[in-house]
Amino acid sequence: TQSESVYVCVGVFGESVSVSEGDSVTLHTDVTEICKDDDILWKFGAERSTIAEIDTAHGIFSTFDGPDERFRDRLKLDSQTASLTITNITTQHAGCYELEIMGAKWSLKTFRVSVYAHLPVPYITRNCSSSSSSSSSSSSSSSQQNCSLVCSVVNVGHVTLSWYKGNSLLSSISVSDLNISLSLPLEVEYLEKNSYSCVINNPISNQTTHLDIAQLCHTCSGMLVLILTLINLALNYKMSMFYWEKCKQ
Numbered sequence: 001t002q003s004e005s006v007y008v009c010v011g012v013f014g015e016s017v018s019v020s021e022g023d024s025v026t027l028h029t030d031v032t033e034i035c036k037d038d039d040i041l042w043k044f045g046a047e048r049s050t051i052a053e054i055d056t057a058h059g060i061f062s063t064f065d066g067p068d069e070r071f072r073d074r075l076k077l078d079s080q081t082a083s084l085t086i087t088n089i090t091t092q093h094a095g096c097y098e099l100e101i102m103g104a105k106w107s108l109k110t111f112r113v114s115v116y117a118h119l120p121v122p123y124i125t126r127n128c129s130s131s132s133s134s135s136s137s138s139s140s141s142s143s144q145q146n147c148s149l150v151c152s153v154v155n156v157g158h159v160t161l162s163w164y165k166g167n168s169l170l171s172s173i174s175v176s177d178l179n180i181s182l183s184l185p186l187e188v189e190y191l192e193k194n195s196y197s198c199v200i201n202n203p204i205s206n207q208t209t210h211l212d213i214a215q216l217c218h219t220c221s222g223m224l225v226l227i228l229t230l231i232n233l234a235l236n237y238k239m240s241m242f243y244w245e246k247c248k249q
Contacts, residue, residue: 014096014110018204019089020118026085027097027111033080038103040082044071045095052077052084068092091115116158119207122198124151126216127185146187147217151198151209154181164197190217 019025027042034040034056042052044066051066052075063075070092076085082101086093094115101107127148153161157178163170163186173184188196188211196211 014112016112016114018114018116020205021090021115022088022118024085024087025089025113026083027099027113028083029081029099029101029109031081031083031101034082035103038101040102041098041100042077042084043098043100048098051075054082086113089113089115091117114203116202116204117156119159119200119202119205120153120156121207122151122153122161122200122209124149124198124209124211124216126150145190147190147213149186149188149211149216150183151186152181152183153200155179156182156200159200159202162199162201164199166195186211188213188217 015027017025017027029040034054037057038054039057040052040054041050043049044051047067049067050064051071052063054061054077061077061079063071063077065072071086074087074089074093076087077083078085082099084097084099094113097111097113099107099109099111127150151161151163153159156175157180158176159182160172160174161182161184162172163184170186171184173182175182182200184198186196186198188194190213192213196213197208198211199206199208201207
């Protein structure tokens with residue numbers, strides 16, 4: 001299941017960090033060396049649950065599992081800088097992190113961590129019924145008949161789906177909800193030589209599928225010929241029956 005967690009830390013200004021699900025991310029303290037008698041706390045979420053602590057005076061150097069044990073076996077604490085690394089991150093670990101350093105000087109630093117699911121590869125399909133309709137109602141020659149295509153992705157959120165002709169953007173659709181299916185249509189000519197691609201992207205990654213017009217539209221073109229032939233046969237049969245009935249009278 002594709003899902004994303006993008007958080008806003010209300011009333012708090014801090015550093016924003018974006019990461020893909022399954023990756024590791026390090027929240028840096030900007031401390032070069034922990035001072036004697038420093039007490040350093042890492043906290044998570046609206047409840048500000050303590051997930052890591054360094055207390056040099058009492059010899060404490062610990063990480064904690066946190067709410068619902070969601071951080072179990074995932075936290076690494078740097079013994080020199082107190083920077084916190086979250087490994088194999090999931091959307092459960094998205095949210096607001098707070099670093100509090102108490103010692104000779106007091107400091108507070110916040111991080112907003114957004115976790116994005118890995119993007120699926122867009123898939124392109126043809127819409128022969130649409131192609132047949134648009135082509136049969138057009139006076140264009142068969143070499144200029146249109147091929148209707150659809151680019152789709154499923155179970156996505158916080159993404160943009162786009163069609164490109166070369167490097168030029170043709171159309172796009174964006175969604176901020178979770179677990180949404182998106183589709184974006186495109187019409188091309190059967191024999192045109194332009195390069196088309198469908199791209200899905202979020203703030204940190206993208207996936208691209210290049211359109212093979214010859215492969216996708218060839219079958220559609222053949223089906224169009226078959227459909228038009230059947231329509232023509234049906235019309236001829238109907239006309240023949242009409243004249244036969246007239247002759248009988």
